[in-house]
Amino acid sequence: MDYHIENIFPTPIYYSFLEENLFLKIQSEIERYLLTNKFDEKNASTYYITTETFKEDIIREQNFYNLEQELDKHIKNYCKEINFEYKNYNRQSWITLLQQGQRIDSHNHGYVHMSGVYYYSGSQDTAKLIFQTPVPSARSSICYYNSHYHWSHPAIPGKILLFPGWLTHGVWFNDSLDSRISLAFNITFYD
Ligand SMILES: [Fe+2]
Numbered sequence: 001m002d003y004h005i006e007n008i009f010p011t012p013i014y015y016s017f018l019e020e021n022l023f024l025k026i027q028s029e030i031e032r033y034l035l036t037n038k039f040d041e042k043n044a045s046t047y048y049i050t051t052e053t054f055k056e057d058i059i060r061e062q063n064f065y066n067l068e069q070e071l072d073k074h075i076k077n078y079c080k081e082i083n084f085e086y087k088n089y090n091r092q093s094w095i096t097l098l099q100q101g102q103r104i105d106s107h108n109h110g111y112v113h114m115s116g117v118y119y120y121s122g123s124q125d126t127a128k129l130i131f132q133t134p135v136p137s138a139r140s141s142i143c144y145y146n147s148h149y150h151w152s153h154p155a156i157p158g159k160i161l162l163f164p165g166w167l168t169h170g171v172w173f174n175d176s177l178d179s180r181i182s183l184a185f186n187i188t189f190y191d
Helices: 020-036 065-081 136-140 142-148
Strands: 014-017 089-099 104-107 114-121 129-131 150-155 159-164 169-171 180-188
Touching: 014 065, 020 089, 020 114, 020 180, 065 114, 065 159, 065 180, 104 129, 136 142
Parallel strands: none
Antiparallel strands: 014 159, 089 180, 104 169, 114 159, 114 180, 129 150, 129 169
């Protein structure tokens, strides 16, 4: 018997963990910034963030050289896996802080081609990143019900995630006393 399955409309999510040596270098780059900069409480809604416009690129502005080089390698890996020919890109990036009780409501990053995040600090058990299904109608059938559930990723220091900019996501409440700090970015490839 010959048969085939066509996994159409996939939602590829990329993740990886930094190796120890690189992890320490990148953590110290971000720590240097955090020690000398405070989050603007004016910008706080249900979380703190270093940008109001999402036009800045904190990676370039703060010369996070090791992080920039490493992210680029992962973006190349991801492009290969999704059969997209890597090319130069424009980038925006920012840092987000969630203290105890804070959260990020569901949203997507609109027209950008690719989004991602690097976790500086966080916990296995709380304030997980939640991806919503892009196939909400799957709920109507018990055969495909698993496609209806959300998918979560814990914010583990040293973890890198890449995902489609159009994918709706948010962050559950931070139940921990520990701060959850992440550096997120948007990628728009040049034509
Ligand atoms: Fe986001």
